[in-house]
Amino acid sequence: MSAIHERRERERAHRHQLIVTAARELAEAEGWDAVTTRRLADRVEYSQPVLYSHFNGKDAIVSAVALDGFSELGAHLRRAREAAPGRGEALRAVCNAYLEFATGRPALYQAMFVLPTDLKFASTETPPPLRTAFDEFVSCFRPDNDRRELFAEVVWSALHGMAVLSDSGRIPPAGQEERLDFLISRISDTHSGPTTP
Amino acid sequence: MSAIHERRERERAHRHQLIVTAARELAEAEGWDAVTTRRLADRVEYSQPVLYSHFNGKDAIVSAVALDGFSELGAHLRRAREAAPGRGEALRAVCNAYLEFATGRPALYQAMFVLPTDLKFASTETPPPLRTAFDEFVSCFRPDNDRRELFAEVVWSALHGMAVLSDSGRIPPAGQEERLDFLISRISDTHSGPTTP
DNA sequence: ACCTCATCCTAGCAACGCTAGACATCCTGT
DNA sequence: ACAGGATGTCTAGCGTTGCTAGGATGAGGT
Numbered sequence: 001m002s003a004i005h006e007r008r009e010r011e012r013a014h015r016h017q018l019i020v021t022a023a024r025e026l027a028e029a030e031g032w033d034a035v036t037t038r039r040l041a042d043r044v045e046y047s048q049p050v051l052y053s054h055f056n057g058k059d060a061i062v063s064a065v066a067l068d069g070f071s072e073l074g075a076h077l078r079r080a081r082e083a084a085p086g087r088g089e090a091l092r093a094v095c096n097a098y099l100e101f102a103t104g105r106p107a108l109y110q111a112m113f114v115l116p117t118d119l120k121f122a123s124t125e126t127p128p129p130l131r132t133a134f135d136e137f138v139s140c141f142r143p144d145n146d147r148r149e150l151f152a153e154v155v156w157s158a159l160h161g162m163a164v165l166s167d168s169g170r171i172p173p174a175g176q177e178e179r180l181d182f183l184i185s186r187i188s189d190t191h192s193g194p195t196t197p
Numbered sequence: 198m199s200a201i202h203e204r205r206e207r208e209r210a211h212r213h214q215l216i217v218t219a220a221r222e223l224a225e226a227e228g229w230d231a232v233t234t235r236r237l238a239d240r241v242e243y244s245q246p247v248l249y250s251h252f253n254g255k256d257a258i259v260s261a262v263a264l265d266g267f268s269e270l271g272a273h274l275r276r277a278r279e280a281a282p283g284r285g286e287a288l289r290a291v292c293n294a295y296l297e298f299a300t301g302r303p304a305l306y307q308a309m310f311v312l313p314t315d316l317k318f319a320s321t322e323t324p325p326p327l328r329t330a331f332d333e334f335v336s337c338f339r340p341d342n343d344r345r346e347l348f349a350e351v352v353w354s355a356l357h358g359m360a361v362l363s364d365s366g367r368i369p370p371a372g373q374e375e376r377l378d379f380l381i382s383r384i385s386d387t388h389s390g391p392t393t394p
Numbered sequence: 395a396c397c398t399c400a401t402c403c404t405a406g407c408a409a410c411g412c413t414a415g416a417c418a419t420c421c422t423g424t
Numbered sequence: 425a426c427a428g429g430a431t432g433t434c435t436a437g438c439g440t441t442g443c444t445a446g447g448a449t450g451a452g453g454t
Binding site for chain 2: 412413
Binding site: 205243244245246247250 | 433
């Protein structure tokens with residue numbers, strides 16, 4: 001009785017991942033508009049209703065894709081940070097890696113940050129990958145800085161704004177590097193006295 | 198011949214605006230998901246096809262709403278900037294007004310920055326209201342600063358990121374003010390030497 | 395061998411954006 | 425004043441969407 005159920009559970013988990021990766025591939029190839037339940041079911045070679053036996057709805061599927069994306073983003077940022085020589089360079093490296101990720105996988109990034117998902121942020125039930133990815137930003141600041149979380153939120157917001165405004169053509173994509181330079185030069189600056197701009 | 202056509206054109210323009218404001222009110226009351234062509238037609242007391250005699254499609258309608266939004270945003274920012282005593286305070290005032298606008302009219306803000314629209318940004322055919330609103334940010338920096346456009350883009354990106362991440366619950370909405378304080382203190386700082394964070 | 399239960403598919407629902415074609419209405423020219 | 429044509433509006437419907445009910449199918453257990 002147990003062995004059989006375990007096998008079924010394995011098969012079920014396998015198919016679960018099959019759906020998620022299929023959705024992601026389809027989105028990355030043709031955009032999320034092309035990810036309809038019919039096309040997705042076609043691609044995994046099952047009928048539509050099986051999707052709903054795994055997920056509560058389409059939003060839950062993009063949430064699952066987004067969750068995978070957060071794991072990858074976290075790993076991507078971590079690699080960048082650890083490859084940087086010091087803390088000053090770490091922030092720049094992580095920011096660069098972030099924008100790289102956003103422009104390199106636009107569909108995945110959309111699932112994570114633009115499309116409606118069921119994911120809970122900044123709460124006790126926040127999935128670990130989300131927190132882990134965010135902590136990569138926090139780690140770029142000194143541990144004795146009691147406002148590093150705040151710093152990380154602002155940096156993250158700025159990067160997100162740059163990524164999404166650039167992706168949708170609201171600011172020229174060409175200037176990203178220069179904008180990042182400017183942002184970093186201001187954030188990673190310990191001066192604090194306000195002056196006239 | 199002319200008078201009649203003028204009257205018709207007036208009526209047409211009037212109905213055009215009627216549709217736009219109806220779409221906006223519906224969106225602000227129940228969110229953009231509730232703005233369907235049927236409900237919108239119902240609200241303006243016409244049938245669906247008349248919408249398509251005024252707009253190329255639904256995207257064009259939200260574009261029209263967004264355009265109105267940019268005009269209002271520009272005026273809102275301008276008032277804030279002119280009420281500020283000096284240039285140093287102007288940036289803070291404008292940023293504050295921006296976040297105020299974003300959180301106060303979330304549906305309108307979405308039409309302007311999140312939903313797909315037909316509007317062209319950062320090009321020669323950019324509608325004047327967009328450029329005008331953007332220039333409010335630029336005006337917060339000294340005219341002899343040859344990178345003020347870049348500065349404005351970064352500030353705008355950061356604000357947009359904060360607004361949208363906060364609105365979708367990805368960062369706690371409570372900390373907006375503190376984040377803005379931090380951002381302003383860094384941007385409106387003429388120091389430029391990099392240091393360890 | 396039979397029963398039970400889980401799994402999967404066919405078929406369909408309501409709602410979406412959008413459009414064709416019939417109907418009515420108003421302006422124009424004689 | 426009246427026919428003719430242009431203009432404008434509506435009814436009806438197409439194709440697609442996310443999602444679901446109910447029957448068929450095949451496995452496991454007794």
